[in-house]
Amino acid sequence: MDVLLWSRLQFAMTAAYHWLFVPLTLGLALAIAVMETLYVVKKDDYWKKTTQFWMKLFAINFAVGIATGIILEFEFGTNWSNYSWFVGDIFGAPLAIEGILAFFMEATFFAVMFFGWEKVSKRFHLISTWLTGIGASISAYWILVANSWMQHPVGTTFNPDTVRSEMASVDAFWEVITNPVAVSKFIHSVTSGWVTGGVFVVGVSCYYLMRKRNVEFARKSAFVGAAVAMAGTMAVMLSGDISGVHAAEYQPMKLAAAEGLEDGGRRAPFSIIPGVEIPGMLSILATHDIDGYVPGINDIINGYTDNEGNVIPSVEEKMEKGRTALAALEEYRTLKDTDPDAASIARSVLEENVQYMGYGYLESPEDVIPPVDMVYWSFRVMVGGGMFIALVLLLVLWFGYKNRIGEIKWLHYLAFLSVPLVYLTGQAGWIVAEVGRQPWTIQGLLPVNVATSSVSAAAVQTTFFLFLTIFALFLIIEIRIMINAIKKGPEVE
Amino acid sequence: MGKIKSIWRFYRDGFKNMTWGRELWWLILLKVVILFAVLRVFFFRPVMSGMNDEQKSQMVGEHLIKNDYTENKDTLNLITD
Known part of the structure; x- marks a missing residue:
């Protein structure tokens, strides 16, 4: 280990x-x-x-x-x-x-x-x-x-x-x-x-x-x-x-894992044990609305639109933004003492993408899935x-x-x-x-x-x-x- | 001053008159010694102890950037520009 x-x-x-x-x-x-x-x-x-x-x-x-x-x-x-x-x-x-x-x-x-x-x-x-x-x-x-x-x-x-x-x-x-x-x-x-x-x-x-x-x-x-x-x-x-x-x-990935929910949607079911579900219950618990949308593991990986209409990017897109953030971080730290203008551009790029910085370290989109069982x-x-x-x-x-x-x-x-x-x-x-x-x-x-x-x-x-x-x-x-x-x-x- | 004396006496008498609590205090003492005099001293030295803040920033910055997962760096090319 x-x-x-x-x-x-x-x-x-x-x-x-x-x-x-x-x-x-x-x-x-x-x-x-x-x-x-x-x-x-x-x-x-x-x-x-x-x-x-x-x-x-x-x-x-x-x-x-x-x-x-x-x-x-x-x-x-x-x-x-x-x-x-x-x-x-x-x-x-x-x-x-x-x-x-x-x-x-x-x-x-x-x-x-x-x-x-x-x-x-x-x-x-x-x-x-x-x-x-x-x-x-x-x-x-x-x-x-x-x-x-x-x-x-x-x-x-x-x-x-x-x-x-x-x-x-x-x-x-x-x-x-x-x-x-x-x-x-x-x-x-x-x-x-x-x-x-x-x-x-x-x-x-x-x-x-x-x-x-x-x-x-x-x-x-x-x-x-x-x-x-x-x-x-x-x-x-x-x-x-x-x-x-x-x-x-x-x-949302934590919730999807806790429910073993691979594919989500509206009126998402709550799993009591595998194979026994209460229809719509997960939507009620997660959004307080039976028609609320709850993303599953695959939805989170592929991207989805949440209940407020926000488009949540796929993990692949987040990884791309994360890699951009990390590259910008490196360039900022390399250039800040020698080329302030270029460093400033790098810093702006970093700030635009920093919320996804951690995704830049992932090898594949499936890395975001916790141990579901x-x-x-x-x-x-x-x-x-x-x-x-x-x-x-x-x-x-x-x-x-x-x-x-x-x-x-x-x-x-x-x-x-x-x-x-x-x-x-x-x-x-x-x-x-x-x-x-x-x-x-x-x-x-x-x-x-x-x-x-x-x-x-x-x-x-x-x-x-x-x-x-x-x-x-x-x-x-x-x-x-x-x-x-x-x-x-x-x-x- | 009188107040401080009475607080001191309160704690002193409390510890003196302990019955079953004495065993627990020995237990706490033993644990604190193990934690701070053994584990902390011999096994848990902070990796960045002795460094100033700038050195720590440098070390962590290098670690964040040079992680193996950051091979794809062609999204920005400000250095070569």
Whole structure:
């Protein structure tokens, strides 16, 4: 395997590992905040002890997950140096804000959460608990701004002198941070964390119900967990719908791959599984119009006219424009010190074609097709798993409301099994988002093979296995500590 | 000053009185040491460390232009013109 594949595998492994901890942090933070609010409002110490138990599990997850995201930044500098330089201006500000916010908010409010129970007022403690969750969510926003810019690069211009995408003004920065893809991705990711956290609470609670221990605690916790997860599920569905519209508009190939849609058209069908389709449904989901046009893989390669009447060029035409952009870039950089007039012409040609620059690196139009099977099936795991979990949550809420949750044994098993399933759906979602946008690191501008560093495959291979070992070790440690804490259980019955 | 002292005492007492949290802090410490003192130092040196911005632009510019896929350069001929 070459350096590109090892670099991609390493990045995928690190990102997937990081996403084991983040959603639980986001979701448990909300569940804990709701429980502590119940304690403050009801003035009932039962909820205080309940909150403290879930806070302990939150801390275990936080401790093992902390700094796993920093490894991604190591990889940027070593394995993806060309990409890092290319996007430095865009990534610098959001990631710096994320780092500062994460550090100060978490160091302050996290400490109050754990050390402040008897030392600060109930109200201040409650505010700190909420702010810990809000701080984690705000941190996520900045990361997702950076990610979304790669999916839909807005607000920037390519500077051929510095060879970077740059933000020219405050307006440009505003455009980057209000990128519509970032907003929908933020809601989708954070609320999927609520689902993960809520399902975790429900699953662990059902473990106690299966064992017939801490029944009252488990019953109450399961209800709160299910409510948090259900709120997340509804927000995930809503933001998922918006993400679908964005994919249709900005990354139609991702949508076509997720649907395995070779030839598109109006009244495009939604594929449930191969051979089973709902006519017109994809048009509704992608354009909110049953007669909306959705391009398939072949349409994107050959060119098509979109719903606004814009003629989208074929990939071959884009490749031609991309090669023109690259040739202009070379001539500009060669001539800028010796022949300013010719350099100026080259720069104009570059600016006319720069939006297709990345296509200039492709060898054939088919290079723009991502791994269709992986994206198609990941999408089905995400949606199917999500629907199954939503059904389980509804049942938990229903039987919780009827005060019968403790009796329904089969539901305990289903809820317990939903814990690994919710992780699987989260990972599948990221596979759709990231594998679905291949071959691009930055949509249309920079394909992955140009983004890598000139390092040896052996070096990346070595660090890949090093990480694999370290990650596995820390994951085993976390699971062991977590299981011990769960087995020990809360202090309340 | 009094405020700073009370904040200091808050953190100091918090760490002192930890029970199960102590194990987690050791875990965090171990991980941070592995990440920053081992991996970052020995395995993840940024490829462009030590270069100034101009050198970085030059290096990435050459990489973007000299990629094998850019053989077809006959669309512009300003150099020969």
